[in-house]
Amino acid sequence: MTANPRSDTIAVFGAGVMGCGITALALGRGVDVVLVDVSDEVLRAAEAEIAQQLRHGRFMGAFPGSRATGTLTTTLSGEAAADATAVIEAITEDSSLKARMLAEVSGVVAPGTTLITNTSGIPIDELAKSVRRPAELAGVHFMNPAYLIEMVEVIRGPRTAEDTVAAVFSLLGRLGKKAVVVHDAPGFVTSRLLHPMINEAARIVAEGTASVESVDRLMQGCLGHPTGPLRTADLIGLDNLADALRLLAERTGNPAFAPCDLLREKVRHGDLGRKTGRGFYDYEGVLS
Template sequence: MNINRIMVVGAGQMGGGIAQAAAAAGLQVMLHDIEYARAVRGMEQIRATLGREAEKGYRSREEAQAILDRITPTAVLGDAAGSELVIEAVSEDAGVKAELFRRLDAICAETAVLASNTSSLSITRLAGATKRPERVIGMHFMNPVAVMPLVEVIPGLATSEETTALIVSLAERLQKSPIVARDFPGFVSNRVLMPMINEAVFCLYEGVASREAIDSIMTLGMRHPMGPLKLADLIGLDTCLSILNVLHQEFGDSKYRPCPLLRQYVRAGWLGRKTGRGFYSYE
């Protein structure tokens, strides 16, 4: 089976990045959001990203325009009917994702693959909302999609070897590096990353050091390209909290308990770069 037509559900930062990567690889892409205006905003973000890449000489303006021409915004989920693959990149909520998969299962052809960009949720649970569990899989891209090479590929309990091989091949076609991980909470990336970020927040919460000092210790001492607090702002503090809640609930281990300061920032609406304020200010 060759994948040439896909739908990306969710036109935010991650969904737009996935749509751009797919279109750059020559795929025809439908970019869906629940409101058409949101899908159009997603397109404008992709246009801006491609414009910056053209200005820096990473690609020609003609190539950038050709990528845009392969992406179509839509607010009609039924447009997924002609897609060979649907990748969802909606909010990190198990109920929302499961309901979306139930609807897509009824819309898409039996041969279509349903993939989730979830950061931590059970692929097996999402597959259980469909009648095609063998064709449901995790396809976890990293942020920002345009520059991060990793795609974590997560087969659920019933995912077929054929589906896994197909998605690994597609990720390589998107010029990504696919790595297969088992369907455990947080997989590998966030099971390792989120406790580090959470501990950095605890250090700030307990007054161990300033935010700048915490981040500088990790960049200068551990050679991380970005400190954990700045990285949390980039990911989104609400997303970090959601992942930690999943890890804490699923494993029942107190080492995953979210720091109270993280909860407080999310309640205040300080979610990081996307809202202009998190651990740092981006006004």
């Protein structure tokens, strides 16, 4: 497989939480990005969010001070990805939607273009069935916020080619990331461990054993968790977390992974975490 020589731009599909974070990461590292979504309104909001993340990333020292910021192009047309050297799909964690998007993208880009799905737990080989060249597809599980968390999980599907993995590592190196390769499985490693822990933390709160704050303080102080599982859940997005847990329960056959009642209740009420101003914690007046 040879790299596409026509461009040094990556295309990101999906201007939601993860799409914005990945775009900010790339721009801050001097990489040009074409950001694709289906809504002008979403893209306008994404531009403001990405600008804020770039400011925050610079303040936190996440981006090289000597490197010029990459150029951002937003568009409603997937055809704009045709000349990209790599494509990162970052739409919602829905296997059918991801499969449909990847099928469309693989029909647009040239052979040799690295295809990356940003998924927290959907098996890569399941998605590879939809693309024209399965050997060119790999998974990368970026953590939120993508521009601050240094480590990523790279998932190699059964049909992922060695040169695709090499291309992914080359791109991640440009983005300043460290990576660990894992084999394909539902939930991979990080989600298989983290999401059930968050689910159990929510059950503990629902049962009245401890408050949200107490659970997080204990996990931070006793077990070294950087933020606590429930504050982490708010950052992930409780809707995203509930979807990922449902998928994990379905694909492993383990009903214990299904989202607990408290988590489902918060999603029903629209309390999805930081992005809506309220989740396990209240962020009203805190978010800019």
